[in-house]
Amino acid sequence: MGVIHVTDRAGQRHTLEAIEGWRVMEIIRDWGLPIEGLCGGACECATCHVFVDEQWLDKLYPPTEEEEDQLDTVVTKPNSRLSCQIIWTPELDGLEVTLAPTGN
Amino acid sequence: MTDHIETDVVIIGAGPVGLFAVFELGLLDIKCHLIDILPKVGGQCAELYPEKPIYDIPGFPMVTGQGLVDNLMAQIEPFHPTFHLNEMVESLESIGTPEAPRFRVKTSENGTTFECKAVIIAAGGGSFQPKKPPIDGIESYEGTGVYYAVRKMEMFRNKRVLIVGGGDSALDWTVNLQPIAKRLTLLHRRDAFRAAPHTVEKMRSLVASGDMDLHLGQVSALKGDAPVLEGAVIRKDDGSELRVDCDVMLPFFGLTMKLGPIADWGLNLHENLVPVDTEKFETNVPGIFAIGDINTYPGKLKLILSGFHEGALAAQKVHRYVYPEKKLLFQYTTSSTSLQKKLGVAA
Ligand SMILES: Cc1cc2nc3c(=O)[nH]c(=O)nc-3n(C[C@H](O)[C@H](O)[C@H](O)COP(=O)(O)OP(=O)(O)OC[C@H]3O[C@@H](n4cnc5c(N)ncnc54)[C@H](O)[C@@H]3O)c2cc1C
Numbered sequence: 001m002g003v004i005h006v007t008d009r010a011g012q013r014h015t016l017e018a019i020e021g022w023r024v025m026e027i028i029r030d031w032g033l034p035i036e037g038l039c040g041g042a043c044e045c046a047t048c049h050v051f052v053d054e055q056w057l058d059k060l061y062p063p064t065e066e067e068e069d070q071l072d073t074v075v076t077k078p079n080s081r082l083s084c085q086i087i088w089t090p091e092l093d094g095l096e097v098t099l100a101p102t103g104n
Numbered sequence: 105m106t107d108h109i110e111t112d113v114v115i116i117g118a119g120p121v122g123l124f125a126v127f128e129l130g131l132l133d134i135k136c137h138l139i140d141i142l143p144k145v146g147g148q149c150a151e152l153y154p155e156k157p158i159y160d161i162p163g164f165p166m167v168t169g170q171g172l173v174d175n176l177m178a179q180i181e182p183f184h185p186t187f188h189l190n191e192m193v194e195s196l197e198s199i200g201t202p203e204a205p206r207f208r209v210k211t212s213e214n215g216t217t218f219e220c221k222a223v224i225i226a227a228g229g230g231s232f233q234p235k236k237p238p239i240d241g242i243e244s245y246e247g248t249g250v251y252y253a254v255r256k257m258e259m260f261r262n263k264r265v266l267i268v269g270g271g272d273s274a275l276d277w278t279v280n281l282q283p284i285a286k287r288l289t290l291l292h293r294r295d296a297f298r299a300a301p302h303t304v305e306k307m308r309s310l311v312a313s314g315d316m317d318l319h320l321g322q323v324s325a326l327k328g329d330a331p332v333l334e335g336a337v338i339r340k341d342d343g344s345e346l347r348v349d350c351d352v353m354l355p356f357f358g359l360t361m362k363l364g365p366i367a368d369w370g371l372n373l374h375e376n377l378v379p380v381d382t383e384k385f386e387t388n389v390p391g392i393f394a395i396g397d398i399n400t401y402p403g404k405l406k407l408i409l410s411g412f413h414e415g416a417l418a419a420q421k422v423h424r425y426v427y428p429e430k431k432l433l434f435q436y437t438t439s440s441t442s443l444q445k446k447l448g449v450a451a
């Protein structure tokens with residue numbers, strides 16, 4: 001067991017218990033934070049866009065070409081990732097992410 | 105001479121669930137018209153994952169999103185449904201009584217009006233609409249300096265145009281508008297484009313010859329006294345900023361689903377979903393049904409197969425509104441000659 005830290009769009013930080021093998025998007029959604037995850041993690045909607053704390057970026061698998069293509073559909077920063085493409089493992093205990101803003 | 109289309113049922117949304125409802129209604133001699141804002145049928149299957157495999161459609165060990173849509177279209181062909189694509193259903197008004205419901209449905213684009221005895225809402229996750237990038241104050245420039253689609257190219261003649269995005273729409277409009285724009289700038293987050301290779305090549309040669317600009321980065325702010333756009337501030341990956349002067353910005357970030365006007369139709373809503381009963385999948389308004397991803401009830405699963413089941417049950421109740429005097433006989437397609445005649449397969 002371990003945790004992830006998620007800062008919501010109002011700037012409030014939440015510590016959520018993580019489950020091995022779950023996508024980070026699923027963990028965030030399961031805890032009821034406002035992440036849409038419209039496509040259910042199929043890398044088709046980019047509604048699970050997060051900013052990953054700099055110190056964690058290198059510990060993640062680099063984005064696939066498919067993820068890069070989806071990231072093209074949102075306003076990114078250099079630390080943008082799709083949280084449905086990050087599978088949680090104990091090495092990611094303490095992972096720190098921020099929910100990206102959504103357009104109207 | 106009528107100014108509206110008269111039909112039994114209007115189906116809002118031509119996703120997989122709306123399409124299959126045509127079949128279930130057709131078997132009961134109920135005619136329908138389908139309306140969708142997308143230029144094509146198939147909803148999420150066709151728009152979000154046409155090439156991806158689906159493994160949980162009964163009887164199909166594997167079928168792609170588009171494959172399923174093509175099969176559904178072949179299956180409902182005998183019933184000749186009428187499609188109204190590129191049209192958004194704007195209003196739904198009750199003009200009957202609970203015992204004899206009647207509805208007036210209006211679309212926005214061409215202002216088509218329908219009158220019908222029942223409405224089936226198969227609107228899925230909502231209507232597909234262009235994604236709006238989260239940039240402060242962007243709304244105040246919409247329609248004057250910010251456009252999410254190109255309707256008339258002439259509008260952009262002699263304008264300084266900033267196109268944002270890296271897919272087919274962004275690249276197509278880049279090469280199409282470059283000749284008439286005063287100056288065209290393309291902005292994308294990285295130096296890789298997910299568009300037809302010859303269009304990308306054309307863009308690269310225009311950049312090489314100095315006939316347009318290409319920048320890598322994201323828009324961080326818009327400049328100008330709203331509603332008049334004057335420029336955009338671009339943030340590059342290294343943190344530096346750049347100002348691009350422009351009269352119009354065209355962001356092409358793909359599509360997303362929004363509930364849209366459904367919220368204004370007097371239906372009960374629960375977290376943007378329409379509650380229904382599980383016997384008839386009827387909403388709080390008699391004669392208005394909701395099936396597929398748009399509805400909610402205890403135990404709801406957002407699966408295509410659930411939507412198919414919901415359509416079959418809703419059709420039974422719709423029959424009572426369309427043919428109040430007729431008794432409905434339960435029949436199998438395998439053995440009923442009358443059903444087979446409707447399907448055009450009777451011996
Ligand atoms: C990547 C991905 C993979 C999936 N995989 C599976 C799977 O393996 N198995 C499975 O069962 N399900 C899967 N799903 C879910 C499945 O696609 C949906 O359950 C299904 O598409 C719902 O169908 P629907 O007809 O209810 O709605 P949709 O497919 O959402 O279609 C609704 C249509 O209504 C239109 N519309 C809405 N409002 C209006 C309006 N006011 N005016 C005009 N048009 C309107 C929309 O534009 C849209 O075209 C997947 C979904 C995604 C995104």
Ligand code: FES
Nearest residue numbers: 041043045046084
């Ligand atoms: S949930 Fe759709 S891309 Fe991640």
